Structures are given as C-alpha cells and as structure tokens.
Amino acid sequence: MAAGTSKAAGKAAKSRKGQARLLQGNEAASLGALAAGCNFFAGYPITPASEITEYMSREMPVRGNPFIQMEDEIASIGACVGASLAGRKAMTATSGPGFSLMQENLGYAMIVEAPMVVVNVMRGGPSTGLPTNVAQGDVQQARWGTHGDHPAIVFCPSSVAECFELMVKAFNTAERFRTPVIFLADETVAHLREKVILPAEGDLEVIDRRRPTVPPDWYVPYKTDGSLIPRLADLGEGYRYHVTGLVHDERGFPTRRADEVEPFYARLFGKISRHFNDLMLTKQYSMDDAEIVLISYGCTARSCRAAVRLGRERGIKLGLLQLLTLWPFPRQAVEAALAGRKAALVPELNMGQISREVKRVNDGRTQVIRHSKMDGTMITPEEILGRMREVA
Amino acid sequence: MTAVHRSVVYDWLRHDKKFPHVWCPGCGLGILLGSLVRSLAQGGYDKNQVVLVSGIGCSGRLPVYVDVGSVHTTHGRALTFATGIKLAKPELKVIVVMGDGDATAIGGNHLIHAARRNLDLTAIIVNNLTYGMTGGQYSPTTPLGAKATTAPYGHSEPSFDISALTVTAGASFVARSTVYHVTQLDQMLSQAIAKKGFGVVEVLSPCHTNYGRQNRLGSQVEMMKSYKKQAVRMDRWDKLGSAEREGRFAIGVLADHERPTFWETYQGSVDRAQAIRKEG
Amino acid sequence: MASSKKKETAKAKAPEMERMEVRLAGSGGQGLILAGLILAEAAGLFDNRAVAMGQSYGPEARGGASKAEVIISDQDIDYPLATRVDLFLALTQEAADTYSWDLKPDGWIVVDSDLVSHPPSSRAVALPFTATARDKLNKPMVANVVALGAITELTGVVSRKALEKALMARVPKGTEALNKKALAAGSKMAKAYQASGQLAGQEPTSEDV
Numbered sequence: 052m053a054a055g056t057s058k059a060a061g062k063a064a065k066s067r068k069g070q071a072r073l074l075q076g077n078e079a080a081s082l083g084a085l086a087a088g089c090n091f092f093a094g095y096p097i098t099p100a101s102e103i104t105e106y107m108s109r110e111m112p113v114r115g116n117p118f119i120q121m122e123d124e125i126a127s128i129g130a131c132v133g134a135s136l137a138g139r140k141a142m143t144a145t146s147g148p149g150f151s152l153m154q155e156n157l158g159y160a161m162i163v164e165a166p167m168v169v170v171n172v173m174r175g176g177p178s179t180g181l182p183t184n185v186a187q188g189d190v191q192q193a194r195w196g197t198h199g200d201h202p203a204i205v206f207c208p209s210s211v212a213e214c215f216e217l218m219v220k221a222f223n224t225a226e227r228f229r230t231p232v233i234f235l236a237d238e239t240v241a242h243l244r245e246k247v248i249l250p251a252e253g254d255l256e257v258i259d260r261r262r263p264t265v266p267p268d269w270y271v272p273y274k275t276d277g278s279l280i281p282r283l284a285d286l287g288e289g290y291r292y293h294v295t296g297l298v299h300d301e302r303g304f305p306t307r308r309a310d311e312v313e314p315f316y317a318r319l320f321g322k323i324s325r326h327f328n329d330l331m332l333t334k335q336y337s338m339d340d341a342e343i344v345l346i347s348y349g350c351t352a353r354s355c356r357a358a359v360r361l362g363r364e365r366g367i368k369l370g371l372l373q374l375l376t377l378w379p380f381p382r383q384a385v386e387a388a389l390a391g392r393k394a395a396l397v398p399e400l401n402m403g404q405i406s407r408e409v410k411r412v413n414d415g416r417t418q419v420i421r422h423s424k425m426d427g428t429m430i431t432p433e434e435i436l437g438r439m440r441e442v443a
Numbered sequence: 444m445t446a447v448h449r450s451v452v453y454d455w456l457r458h459d460k461k462f463p464h465v466w467c468p469g470c471g472l473g474i475l476l477g478s479l480v481r482s483l484a485q486g487g488y489d490k491n492q493v494v495l496v497s498g499i500g501c502s503g504r505l506p507v508y509v510d511v512g513s514v515h516t517t518h519g520r521a522l523t524f525a526t527g528i529k530l531a532k533p534e535l536k537v538i539v540v541m542g543d544g545d546a547t548a549i550g551g552n553h554l555i556h557a558a559r560r561n562l563d564l565t566a567i568i569v570n571n572l573t574y575g576m577t578g579g580q581y582s583p584t585t586p587l588g589a590k591a592t593t594a595p596y597g598h599s600e601p602s603f604d605i606s607a608l609t610v611t612a613g614a615s616f617v618a619r620s621t622v623y624h625v626t627q628l629d630q631m632l633s634q635a636i637a638k639k640g641f642g643v644v645e646v647l648s649p650c651h652t653n654y655g656r657q658n659r660l661g662s663q664v665e666m667m668k669s670y671k672k673q674a675v676r677m678d679r680w681d682k683l684g685s686a687e688r689e690g691r692f693a694i695g696v697l698a699d700h701e702r703p704t705f706w707e708t709y710q711g712s713v714d715r716a717q718a719i720r721k722e723g
Numbered sequence: 724m725a726s727s728k729k730k731e732t733a734k735a736k737a738p739e740m741e742r743m744e745v746r747l748a749g750s751g752g753q754g755l756i757l758a759g760l761i762l763a764e765a766a767g768l769f770d771n772r773a774v775a776m777g778q779s780y781g782p783e784a785r786g787g788a789s790k791a792e793v794i795i796s797d798q799d800i801d802y803p804l805a806t807r808v809d810l811f812l813a814l815t816q817e818a819a820d821t822y823s824w825d826l827k828p829d830g831w832i833v834v835d836s837d838l839v840s841h842p843p844s845s846r847a848v849a850l851p852f853t854a855t856a857r858d859k860l861n862k863p864m865v866a867n868v869v870a871l872g873a874i875t876e877l878t879g880v881v882s883r884k885a886l887e888k889a890l891m892a893r894v895p896k897g898t899e900a901l902n903k904k905a906l907a908a909g910s911k912m913a914k915a916y917q918a919s920g921q922l923a924g925q926e927p928t929s930e931d932v
Contacts, residue, residue, distance in 0.1 A: 129526070244775065245774065356801035
C-alpha cells in the first residue's frame with residue numbers, strides 16, 4: 052500500500068511542478084501532507100484549521116482514500132491512530148480547543164509509537180478565547196499537553212512555503228521515528244496567502260515506516276535493532292500482535308516489572324534524543340555581525356525579519372534566529388546565537404513560553420528580554436524596534 | 444457446552460500470554476471470551492483478518508488473550524480507533540469489546556455516532572452495571588436505588604437501556620444476551636459478527652466483587668442464576684404486561700435490518716469525486 | 724518555467740515596485756476576500772511580483788466588518804500584513820471607520836459613494852460601485868469587481884491585463900462576460916472621474932493630512 056500511496060501522492064505533486072501558485076498556508080500544509088503520502092484523514096471542524104479538513108474532504112475521495120469527519124476531536128485522533136496501526140499515513144487538523152481534547156489519544160499514539168501528524172493552528176485561548184485571531188499560546192501545551200513524561204516533536208512554519216516543506220518533514224519524521232509529530236501553525240500563517248513554487252516530485256524525499264521483514268512467527272513487536280525504533284507491522288498482515296496504552300514489554304504485553312519499564316522509557320526518549328541534530332531546524336537572518344539577536348518562530352518571525360531590515364536601515368545591527376523546530380528545543384543553535392551578543396529579544400504572542408526556554412539555555416550569560424503580546428494581533432516590526440532603546 | 448471442539452480454544456488463544464487471566468473468580472468475562480472464540484471459529488474467520496479492539500476496564504483486558512491483532516486503547520474511545528482501522532482496511536473484521544461505563548458514559552457519544560454512521564463493526568458491550576475495575580462506582584447502567592461506592596445511600600439516577608439506545612441510534616443489528624445463556628450468546632455473537640453494518644451485542648455479566656457484594660446479591664453462583672429468572676426470550680417478552688416485565692429484561696435479537704454502511708455510501712463520494720476530477 | 728517569457732514581458736513593462744500595501748474592506752458577503760484574492764493573483768502570478776495576502780473577519784458569514792490585505796513588492800515580503808496602507812478601498816461606512824487608522828498620509832482612499840457617507844478623508848475618491856453593479860449590470864454582487872476595475876485604473880497597482888487574467892481564472896463558468904463588463908464599468912468610471920478633473924490639482928500629497 053505504501054508504494055502505491057507514494058505514487059499517487061507523487062502525481063499530485065507532479066501536476067503542480069514548478070508552477071507558481073497563490074496558496075493559503077492551510078492549503079500548502081494539505082498539499083505537503085498529500086505529497087508526503089498522507090492517505091487517511093479524520094477531523095472535526097474548527098476555526099482556523101477547517102480549510103485543511105475541507106481540503107482533505109475534496110482530495111481524499113479523488114484518491115480513493117478515506118476521509119471522515121468524526122463526532123469530535125477525541126474521535127478524530129483516535130481514528131487516525133487506528134488507521135496508522137493499519138498501515139496508513141494519517142493526519143488530523145485542529146485548533147486549541149480541539150487540541151486540548153486530543154491530548155489523551157496523543158499520549159496513546161506516543162506510547163504505542165503510532166506515526167501520524169497532528170496539526171494545531173493556534174488561535175487565542177484559553178477555552179474558546181479568540182477564535183479568529185492569532186496567538187502562539189499553545190507552545191508549551193504542544194510540549195507537555197498529554198500527561199506523563201514523554202518526548203515531543205513540534206514543527207512551526209512562518210510562511211506558506213514553510214507550511215509545505217515542514218509538513219513533508221513532519222510526515223517523514225513521524226514515519227522515521229514511529230511517533231506522532233505536531234505541526235504547530237498559527238492563524239496568521241494558516242490564513243496567509245503567498246506566492247509559492249512547490250518543489251518538483253523528484254526533489255521530495257518521502258520516508259515510509261520500516262515494516263517487519265521477518266516472518267510473523269519471528270516478529271517481536273517492540274524489539275529493536277540498534278536504532279531503538281521498532282518495526283511496525285500493519286494490522287491484518289499476519290503479524291498478530293498486541294497494542295496497548297499500558298507500559299509494555301518487547302512483545303507488546305503489559306508489564307509493571309521495573310527491569311522492563313525502565314528500558315521502555317529509555318528507548319522512547321532515546322530514539323528521539325539520539326537524532327536531535329536531524330530534528331532541530333532553524334534559519335538565520337543577518338546573524339554574522341548582529342549585535343542584538345531576535346529569536347522567534349511562526350508568524351512572529353516575519354515581524355522579526357522586517358525588524359531586522361528596518362533596524363539595519365537605522366544603524367541597529369540586528370539578526371534573527373528563526374526556530375522551525377520548537378521541540379526538541381534547538382538548544383545548540385540558540386546557544387550559538389546568544390554567544391557574544393549584546394542582548395537577545397524574544398518576541399512571541401504569549402507571556403513568554405519560548406523566552407523562558409531561551410533564558411534556561413542562556414544560563415545568565417546574555418541579556419534575554421521577553422517581548423510578549425496578547426491582543427489577538429501580530430507584533431509589528433516597529434513594536435520590536437521600540438524595545439531597542441532598552442537594549443542600547 | 445457447545446458442539447465446537449476444545450481445540451478451538453487452543454487455536455484462538457495466545458500461548459505466549461501468561462494465564463490465568465486478570466478477572467475475578469465468578470466473573471463473566473471468561474465465559475464471554477470462550478463464546479467469542481467459538482463464534483469466530485464457527486464463522487470460519489481467518490485469524491489474520493480479525494482485529495479485536497477494546498477500551499479500558501475489566502473488559503478492556505479481553506483482546507490480549509486472543510491470538511489476533513489486538514488493540515487495547517483508551518477509556519471510552521475504542522470505537523474511534525476501530526473506525527480508523529476499518530476505514531484503513533475495510534477487508535478486516537473489526538470487533539470492539541467495551542464495558543458499560545466505557546461504552547455509554549465516557550464513550551457514549553462515540554457509540555451513538557458509530558451506530559448512526561453504520562460502519563461495518565461489531566460492538567460487544569459487557570454490562571455489569573458498575574465500574575468493576577476501579578472499585579464499584581455507579582455507571583450509566585446502574586439501577587436507580589442500587590448501592591455503589593459513589594452512591595453509598597443508593598443511586599439517584601435512572602439507567603440507560605444500552606440495546607434500546609443503539610437501536611434508536613441506527614445500528615443494523617442489536618441483540619442482548621447474558622453469560623448464563625451461553626448457547627444463545629454464541630448465536631448472538633455469530634450473527635452480529637456476520638452482520639454487514641454496525642452490530643451490537645449487549646452482554647449482561649455479573650460483577651460479584653464490586654457490585655454483587657455491595658448490593659447483597661448473594662454468591663457468584665446466585666448472581667449467575669438470577670439471570671435465568673430475569674431474562675425473558677423476545678417471543679415471550681412481547682406477550683408480557685408491564686407488571687410482569689418489572690425486574691426482568693428481554694434477551695434475543697432486538698433489531699436486525701439492512702442499511703447501507705458508511706463505507707458503501709462513501710464509495711459513492713469516491714466515484715463522484717473521481718468522475719468530477721476526470722472531467723477536469 | 725513554461726510561461727517565463729510572458730511573465731518577463733509583463734515584468735519588463737511594469738515599473739519596479741517597492742512594498743505596496745492594499746487594504747480592501749467592507750462587510751462580510753461583499754466579496755472583498757475574493758477581490759483580494761484576484762488582486763493578489765494578478766500581482767503574483769501575472770505581474771510576477773512577490774505577494775502576500777492576509778485576511779481578517781468576524782464570526783458572521785454575512786455582515787460584520789471584513790478586510791483583505793494584499794502586499795505587493797518586487798522584493799521578498801517579510802512582514803506579511805499592512806502597516807502603512809498605500810491603497811484603501813472601503814465599501815461600507817463601518818469598514819471605512821474601522822480600518823482607516825493606519826493609512827499612509829499620501830495614500831489612496833477609495834470609497835463607495837452610496838454606502839460611505841463620511842469618508843475618512845476629504846480627498847477620498849467616492850465612486851458608485853454598488854449602484855453601478857445593481858442598476859447598470861443588474862447584479863449587485865459584482866460591486867467588488869467594479870471596484871477592482873476602478874482602483875486598478877486609478878492607481879496601476881496591477882496591470883489591467885493581469886487583473887483581467889486573474890479575474891477570468893477565478894470567476895465561475897458562465898459569468899465571464901458579466902465580470903468583464905463589471906471590470907470595464909469600474910475602469911470607465913475611474914477614467915471619467917479622472918477626466919472630469921476631479922483629481923486634477925488635488926492629487927493627494929502628504930500636505931493634505
């Protein structure tokens with residue numbers, strides 16, 4: 052199925068090869084999912100993520116693949132995990148209130164190691180909050196939302212082009228590491244329309260999960276080679292194994308034995324942490340001679356790019372480190388960005404969810420200033436430049 | 444007990460999972476497990492094409508003993524996972540085992556929508572009138588006035604009739620049986636599993652440890668025997684007056700009709716989508 | 724790129740454009756998001772410039788203030804929303820009041836003459852988009868296209884050719900003629916406005932503020 056899927060998705064990408072298009076962030080994310088081989092979608096309507104669900108409702112039937120609007124977000128992510136275990140590349144899309152409901156089964160996907168992509172287009176919260184306004188308040192929720200200690204992989208786009216690229220990356224990462232991946236966009240980027248040229252089919256790397264190659268009798272579902280990432284058999288292919296949200300042994304059966312529980316958690320974290328360098332994506336703008344560095348992500352990184360341009364026109368040597376990966380937190384890149392600078396400013400649409408991480412990493416060496424905004428609108432470049440007086 | 448040879452048990456249960464099972468002596472879940480594997484064997488299903496899905500609670504531990512693909516999911520959500528599995532691979536026989544709290548409290552919304560959608564799934568709902576695993580708190584099926592660890596002075600809510608609920612919600616097949624009426628239970632399970640569309644079997648099963656003792660219902664054996672007194676076959680049930688129905692319940696097939704399944708109607712969308720796309 | 728020749732020609736004709744911020748505002752249902760989309764596609768795909776379009780809307784599907792912002796530039800667009808608006812189109816009084824606080828002092832202000840009785844500035848250009856669509860084209864819903872025709876004629880924000888191509892690519896089958904007419908009507912009223920000398924001598928400047 053995987054091979055056929057990749058072909059179908061490839062066709063979608065091919066027909067649009069090299070052609071400039073005006074796309075909305077949500078559309079580009081959907082196209083990225085299809086290009087990466089997404090062949091199952093379950094979702095529930097919510098502003099500002101509904102465009103993805105609607106897009107998938109148009110495209111999935113064309114490809115003969117399942118689309119279903121479930122009764123709520125809990126059911127949507129549940130269906131995705133089920134489909135993933137049965138061999139599909141599954142995705143769901145939601146916003147804050149729905150993302151809160153999904154935390155339960157997100158933890159399930161994490162513990163059974165079901166690859167899938169969860170889109171959260173951030174709007175103002177908590178609760179119903181500001182449904183049609185931009186915010187970045189779910190950054191720590193994406194990291195810690197589901198209970199129990201667990202690793203998290205979270206990508207965050209700042210442009211329509213990045214919506215496509217990071218969605219492909221999200222699926223590939225989910226498949227490679229056998230884990231749910233969170234695609235954390237925001238209302239501005241999701242609704243923004245920009246001209247993009249999608250990459251040609253051949254330029255896209257599409258990764259499929261590793262499936263068992265041994266006969267069913269030899270298959271030990273959670274036993275791994277050196278990679279720490281167990282091979283995943285599709286349900287219904289003769290590998291009659293057990294899947295449970297309880298902590299389980301190598302055979303997949305529940306265990307409470309300390310000598311089995313401890314290695315289980317070690318593997319769950321280890322399979323991600325040993326590949327941190329592949330996962331921590333950042334971009335730099337005018338960093339070489341920057342005296343003051345901006346550290347930002349999502350739509351706010353766009354404000355920062357403008358602030359860098361305008362600041363330099365006025366003689367302020369600004370640079371930007373844009374985080375495309377929020378979790379695992381790109382510690383090395385942030386450390387390097389902070390080293391030897393006069394100060395760092397972290398603008399974000401929350402009360403400091405990433406700035407606290409920057410401060411943690413900085414360890415008191417550079418002046419790190421939080422710049423929070425919580426009024427449902429983007430931070431403007433002038434607002435960032437207005438903070439420069441405090442730095443200089 | 445039944446005509447099926449004991450080797451069925453050997454063929455369909457997992458050998459690498461340690462027995463004895465987790466359930467209390469006198470629990471009905473072991474009987475249901477036997478009934479389920481007999482029904483699967485009699486139906487001639489391929490073990491590789493069957494997936495058992497469960498939620499959380501005592502019933503949630505049932506799939507692990509069966510030698511098929513088994514998925515023990517989150518509390519109340521088993522049907523959502525089963526929906527994903529079935530849509531991903533429509534050729535699979537997907538059977539969901541839930542408890543009364545699992546299916547009708549936390550999972551109540553999923554249950555009615557699964558019935559409405561009529562996806563080709565089988566839902567086995569084990570009704571023991573309580574939350575057995577967590578110590579005997581009241582569930583949506585606990586009778587008015589009954590004692591529970593969260594209703595020490597008697598339960599103050601009326602209860603759900605699971606079968607009636609799922610009939611109303613649109614399930615293609617709904618039956619009720621008990622772990623006392625094993626031959627009938629085998630038949631009901633066989634029919635539900637074979638049925639195209641959403642099939643429900645409500646299985647009454649005693650929880651002596653956490654329900655019977657609180658409500659002074661006697662020994663495990665006495666609780667089991669009480670089903671014999673309370674259960675009335677459908678053909679006789681129809682003839683009973685309301686006074687005679689007091690304290691009793693009907694067993695047998697409550698609904699059995701043909702409706703298009705979700706997958707069938709979805710294929711219509713697929714055809715229309717592909718035709719429109721071809722036209723450009 | 725297959726169509727690169729065409730695009731290069733289009734670009735060669737068009738003057739180099741620094742960041743130009745356009746805001747189209749009105750009430751939900753007036754088709755301003757669609758108008759923004761057509762403008763953005765005209766600029767991005769047919770005039771071959773960089774383009775970003777943002778939108779904001781309330782909970783109402785019809786009514787309520789709604790706006791689309793289109794940023795057009797020959798440079799990479801960093802900040803994707805408007806900060807100092809070069810061209811403001813308002814089709815309702817509420818939109819004219821709500822969204823006019825950050826206009827460039829010498830920018831364009833274009834309003835519907837029937838629906839906006841108090842324009843944000845005395846130098847606003849007031850034209851009868853809705854009345855024309857309703858009375859002359861018998862389709863009030865094409866007021867947005869009439870307005871697009873007019874602002875393009877007045878400001879040259881996109882080329883006329885690009886606008887027409889983008890419009891034809893977006894409108895439903897069978898409405899091409901109507902939409903072309905609407906575009907022409909907008910163009911015509913803008914030309915008439917210019918010819919009447921109403922603009923002469925009062926070309927907006929920063930001193931006007």
